[in-house]
Amino acid sequence: MKRAKAFLVLFGSLIFLAGCGNLQSSGLGSGSGTKSKSSVQTTGQVSDSDYQGVVRNGKYLTSKSRGLSEDQNTNGYNLKSFESGLLTVSKKQFPTNKYVFQEGQYLNKTTVTNWLARKSKDNPDGLNPASNGQTDANKRNPIYLQQLEEQDYMTQSGSKLSLGGVTIGLGMNQIDYYTKKQYGPTYQTKISNAQMVAEAKKMANEVVKRMRAKSGMSKVPITIALYEQAPNDSLVGGTFFANGTSKNGSKTISSWNSMNQKNYTLPAVSGAKSGNSSDSDAFDNFKTQIQSFFPNLSGVTAQTHYNNGTLAGMNVSINTQFYSQTEIMSFTQFIATEAEHYLPSNVPIQVTISSSEGIQSFVARDSGQKSFYTHVFGSY
């Protein structure tokens, strides 16, 4: 559970205006209040486990490549899981109590677009292989790298924020979707796991080398996290398979930490993998209990996330039709009761309860909590 803390830092000035006169003493002050021109604040921290973000002149400092990841992902689940997972990887290297999160400021949209494209005479920076002229699924050079995202981690010294490190995520295709002509049918080139991993690590080293050449980037730790995109028809996002950090100005990642993550959907479709069977059974029992709560059947599905073979989280989606606000309230209480009884303990669980008009209520238990928080969206 996350609670807002009055633990906010107002930076009277910042990196670009260091030495400006009207500095506030750091570590105090509020995220809001009167702000001088060109001031930096942070978003405030509502939980020790979340980063504060950088706000400048009352505006969020958006990514220099804003919107690109959205364009690159046909499957929206990939976008959410890629970015959330990148934060999780970063927290080990850049702890939330020492670093402030900043959207990537070193790679702009043009740069990232060029890097994601094929290498060519016009685009020498392309990280994906040059076209070999083939269009056959098994003969062409596929697009290995689908998305790339930079996240900056800032340290605070007095009233200044300065770059403390960078994390870059590389989203790799297991399937490259392509067309032979514009608006033509979509074909697929499958990429073997071995080849995907090899290409990812090679590209990671190239990325580190290029980052080292940028101003201010010669010494800071650079973490690269490698992500396998889920197929376009997947109902869960992809997963991270490795990360490594270049330290002390090294231009390569010398050792990789492998990451064993899996995402599944429940209920298990016959023949499909669904993770640990006891977790899947727990979900099935929960589903059975609640599905027939109303005369009209409720739709109940879940996403599960595994880390090293152990359940690390479950998101349950329930869709049903409600005829009154009291039905929503009663159903929500019932869900909280049944979730506590049936769903796996000791992992974060999120249950959203929706009608055709959108989310009506939700029930959640965060990591480390024993009981569920419930909220019914109200209206006056």
Added chain:
Amino acid sequence: MKRAKAFLVLFGSLIFLAGCGNLQSSGLGSGSGTKSKSSVQTTGQVSDSDYQGVVRNGKYLTSKSRGLSEDQNTNGYNLKSFESGLLTVSKKQFPTNKYVFQEGQYLNKTTVTNWLARKSKDNPDGLNPASNGQTDANKRNPIYLQQLEEQDYMTQSGSKLSLGGVTIGLGMNQIDYYTKKQYGPTYQTKISNAQMVAEAKKMANEVVKRMRAKSGMSKVPITIALYEQAPNDSLVGGTFFANGTSKNGSKTISSWNSMNQKNYTLPAVSGAKSGNSSDSDAFDNFKTQIQSFFPNLSGVTAQTHYNNGTLAGMNVSINTQFYSQTEIMSFTQFIATEAEHYLPSNVPIQVTISSSEGIQSFVARDSGQKSFYTHVFGSY
């Protein structure tokens, strides 16, 4: 803040099957688990301030007039505020620690439909006046009563649930919308406050008289709550203006408690009433801080609810466009920080943060809490 408690009661049997063999001792057991045929359980209670609801054979005991209130309300805000408010009124008469909530079982859909219609030769039970044949807005008899809802409050004795009282809400029109012919244009008959109140109290007594004639209803307390429907174009629901309770089998409400409730929307539109100006200013300051957080402007509106001239709650809706999951996370933290700083203290506050794809996160502080709970809807 609401937390699930393992405070559930499993009734092995119930009113309709009292005396059945497989009773569980009351006050223990769980809301779930194996259930015998025809068993009654409750939804479980996640907060002392909420009622448990009645579940029979694993199914929610839905209202006998289910769906009717939905049909009667062109403005969905009226439905939500009417039903939520009815619960609030009931809590004074039927405390949540002594009573279990049951959707109305004594008035079925046909009965309520007839009561809501005009009195006529074919429908002698109509509570609305007979037509006088006029179609002119100021000459016709308007429809005073727009919706009627029954809520039952059950007491538990051992393993039995029995009726402990009933609350009936009457939703009264301040404007009656009508057409002169099918599919024709809509006209309005305005109803004065004095007349609305007089009609409501007269109908309330008629309703009490009719309820007393029903089996099992001769002695239980019957609370009637009178609600003024908001106009169809309102962005907030209506409010309750009086309630009264018939006790000891009385066939009338002998005294009425007047209720002074107001709902407003913010930001205040020039010329429109907006409640207490300091609350409205607080909202305006909050809005100013967050509206320009992103380069694209966020839409920020609120509903406020007043009881006896004092702010009793605020629901804020924020709509903006996000380009990444990290933007959603940062914005949510910022909202929690600014809400704590700017929004009125000591009242329940709900802030929903939505994009074109629906709710992305929310921030809420329940009654009696000091800090905000935040949740970003995640996906694996």
